[in-house]
Amino acid sequence: MKPYVAQIHAYVPGKSSASDGKPLVKLSANENPLGCSPVALDALAIAGSPNDYPDPGATALREAIGELHGIDAARIVCGTGSDELLNLAAQAYAGAGDEVMFSRYSFAVYDIAAKRCGADAVEVDDRDYAADVDALLARVTPRTRVIFLANPNNPTGTYLPREEVARLHAGLPADVLLVLDQAYAEYLEPEEDDGSMELAAAHENVLVTRTFSKIYGLAAERIGWATGAPHIIDALNRIRGPFNVTSSGQRAALAATGDQDFVKRSRDHNRIERERFEARITMLGNRGLCVVPSKANFLLVMFGGEVTAETALHAIADAGFAVRHLPGQGLGDGLRITIGSRADMDTIADVLADVTGGANALS
Numbered sequence: 472m473k474p475y476v477a478q479i480h481a482y483v484p485g486k487s488s489a490s491d492g493k494p495l496v497k498l499s500a501n502e503n504p505l506g507c508s509p510v511a512l513d514a515l516a517i518a519g520s521p522n523d524y525p526d527p528g529a530t531a532l533r534e535a536i537g538e539l540h541g542i543d544a545a546r547i548v549c550g551t552g553s554d555e556l557l558n559l560a561a562q563a564y565a566g567a568g569d570e571v572m573f574s575r576y577s578f579a580v581y582d583i584a585a586k587r588c589g590a591d592a593v594e595v596d597d598r599d600y601a602a603d604v605d606a607l608l609a610r611v612t613p614r615t616r617v618i619f620l621a622n623p624n625n626p627t628g629t630y631l632p633r634e635e636v637a638r639l640h641a642g643l644p645a646d647v648l649l650v651l652d653q654a655y656a657e658y659l660e661p662e663e664d665d666g667s668m669e670l671a672a673a674h675e676n677v678l679v680t681r682t683f684s685k686i687y688g689l690a691a692e693r694i695g696w697a698t699g700a701p702h703i704i705d706a707l708n709r710i711r712g713p714f715n716v717t718s719s720g721q722r723a724a725l726a727a728t729g730d731q732d733f734v735k736r737s738r739d740h741n742r743i744e745r746e747r748f749e750a751r752i753t754m755l756g757n758r759g760l761c762v763v764p765s766k767a768n769f770l771l772v773m774f775g776g777e778v779t780a781e782t783a784l785h786a787i788a789d790a791g792f793a794v795r796h797l798p799g800q801g802l803g804d805g806l807r808i809t810i811g812s813r814a815d816m817d818t819i820a821d822v823l824a825d826v827t828g829g830a831n832a833l834s
């Protein structure tokens with residue numbers, strides 16, 4: 472094994488069962504509680520021809536994405552989830568002796584993506600669980616090749632407004648690639664758009680990644696996409712898997728782009744239930760609980776009182792739910808809880824009130 476591979480800690484996925492094997496409702500992987508669009512389900516039900524390789528260029532899907540977002544399809548590349556594209560971005564632009572930078576408490580894949588191409592992973596201090604633009608810019612060196620920014624961020628849900636994203640880009644040397652990971656962008660209200668797409672359209676060193684895994688509810692199909700300047704798309708096309716998106720995945724994603732009502736319904740459900748759940752957790756403030764403000768489809772709840780995150784994790788599991796505890800990412804005092812159905816969120820809020828001995832009913 473290469474020494475830099477030996478240094479990698481494999482990604483730890485969110486749990487879907489208790490330690491005794493009992494299945495749990497999975498609120499640990501930021502999946503869509505509404506499922507996916509019925510038209511995407513219909514597209515998945517078509518048998519197709521499994522003996523044939525998929526369209527290597529995902530042409531119809533890229534054209535549909537291009538039309539939806541006003542992007543030339545030639546400036547789009549699809550991937551086996553956006554995970555593949557994040558890894559390819561690091562691999563295409565960084566290697567041994569180079570630095571790949573990201574904020575503390577950001578997506579666990581960035582550290583793996585940096586190390587698996589032999590580059591040094593540089594984790595920069597956050598500010599209140601969010602990316603700190605000044606701190607990131609201050610850490611740029613001549614060896615910095617790639618910066619990853621998730622906006623909204625996972626696992627904290629924090630968000631940098633458009634001026635901050637623009638300021639980060641403006642402060643970078645032209646030969647540093649800024650990767651703006653927008654896995655949760657569809658959960659933002661239209662007026663909260665962070666300007667990433669415009670940066671990718673206008674500049675030579677910006678790549679935006681998106682996914683069908685989150686609001687579109689197609690995580691099992693593994694479909695992501697990225698857009699940026701033609702030379703960046705060319706680089707990723709050279710090193711991606713030639714048949715990296717399955718035929719069924721291409722069909723389902725294509726159908727899903729045509730159902731923006733489903734996307735809006737999912738966004739509305741998420742905002743309403745996230746606010747409701749946040750209100751109930753905030754009522755447990757005197758028990759040491761607080762939430763990190765979130766723009767995504769999950770809330771990071773911090774435990775600063777007598778009851779620890781680990782105790783709460785077990786109480787929530789006893790009630791039948793898996794949520795995410797991330798001590799390995801320095802968040803041992805927090806639980807990241809995906810926004811599920813109203814009934815599920817009410818149950819979890821009840822459990823947290825019970826276990827902390829507080830009261831938090833909404834009137």
Ligand SMILES: *Cc1c(COP(=O)(O)O)cnc(C)c1O
Nearest residue numbers: 552553554578625654682684695
């Ligand atoms: C979920 C997630 C992804 C997307 O993963 P896919 O490979 O597209 O399923 C990317 N970035 C962040 C920050 C995520 O949370």
